Amino acid sequence: MAGHELDDMNINFKGSFIKSIGDGSSTLFWDETWAGGEKLKLLFPRLYRLEAKKDVLLCDRVNMKSETLMFNWEWLRYPYGRTKGEFDALLSLISNFNFDGTHKDSWKWSFANDGQLTVKKLTGLIEEKAFENNNLNYETMRNNFVPKKLEVFVWHAVQSRIPVRVELDNRGIDLHSVRCPMCDDDLETTSHSLVFCKEAMEVWDKVFAWWGFGNMSNLSLNEICRGNCPSSTTNFGKKVWQAVEWVCSYLIWKNRNNMIFREKKWVSSVGLIEIQIKSFEWISKRSKGRRLDWLTWLNDPSMYLRLV
Known part of the structure; x- marks a missing residue:
């Protein structure tokens, strides 16, 4: 994901890294933000003009190995007047800074408690922001009975942001065909891929029969995402059925990708077993x-629809 896309999600990725000062051997004294929340050349512009070596390192200006800080200045001329006032302010700022000369300089990521950036942590942050920026009802798009990746998948499906062929074509990606790669009966839209493709409908028929709901002809993608349950009036029951629907749609999509990219295909009976196992586990x-x-x-899951 590009930096400007993260900015659009209110994630200031570039500004989320904070320099942790150790011995100062890899930090520019004037041209990096390490004290005062701003680069020193911007905080003290008159002093900066008097600096003889503008790309000098922090360790070359401040000796951090002794108990008392020692400064090594190289001015074009000694500061006086207004510049002397900046010099006094600089000395006060540096003197109050906590140096750690026993370690190397390092970077910390401000969005993590331990300061460490990982793909998992960044992905989690993006997912949270995606839900916050969701223009649908926030509560209806969450279900804590399933992993976060399923919540994200469903949100993407509702927003028509999963890479079905019609959406890829709309984004200017040249494809040899925009028809469904599973059945070739219609254009591959999100609704067709997850619900109306005959391969998907065979799986949905078995899931509805498993729960004793009979025919699923009126099923829609919107009903799946919002978890509309045919017979449950309890919050627990609605969440359980919604979780099963989300697992089913997620595994249908996974099967579609396996068939295209790995030439693997599961029949509807195998698909039902995997849905039963995964939904029970999660x-x-x-x-x-x-x-x-x-x-x-396995035998009477509808009893969970009546639990409060």
């Missing part, structure tokens, strides 16, 4: 205070 781990029984989950 919901069981996250439904605090409630234990799901595996045999009941």
Whole structure:
């Protein structure tokens, strides 16, 4: 993801790194932000004009190995007048700074408690901002019975941001065809890929039969994402059914990609088994205070729709 895209999500990525000063051996004294929240050349412009070596390192101007700070200045002329006032302010700022001459300079990422930037942490931050910026109802797009990646996938699906062929074509990507690679019966839109493709509908039919809901002909992508349940009136039951729908749509998409890129395909019966296993695993781990029984989950999952 490019820097400007992160900025658009209110993530100041470039400004999120903070220099942690150690021995000063890799920090420019004047031209880096290490004290006072701004570069010293901007805080003390008159002094900077008098500096003989403008690209000097911090360690060459301040001796941090002794208990008392020692300064090594090289001025074109000694500061006086207004410049002397800047010099006094600079000395006061540096004298109050906590140096650590026993370690090398390093960078810390301000968005992490430990200061360490990882792909996982950045991905988590992006996901949080994506949900905050979501122009749909925030609560309806969250379900803590499934992993965060499923929440993100569903949000992308609602926003038509998963890379189905029609969306790729709309973004100027030249494809040999925009028809569904699974069935070739229609254009591959998000709704077609996840719901109306005959390969997907075979899986949905089995999931609805598993839950005793009968025909799924009125199913829509919007109903899947919002978790509309045919027969549950409890919040727990609605969340469980929504989680199953999200798992099903996610694994249908995964199967689509495996078929295209790995030439692997699962039949609907195998797909149902994987949906049963994954949904049981994820919901069981996250439904605090409630234990799901595996045999009941396989044979009569609708009983969980009645739990409060």
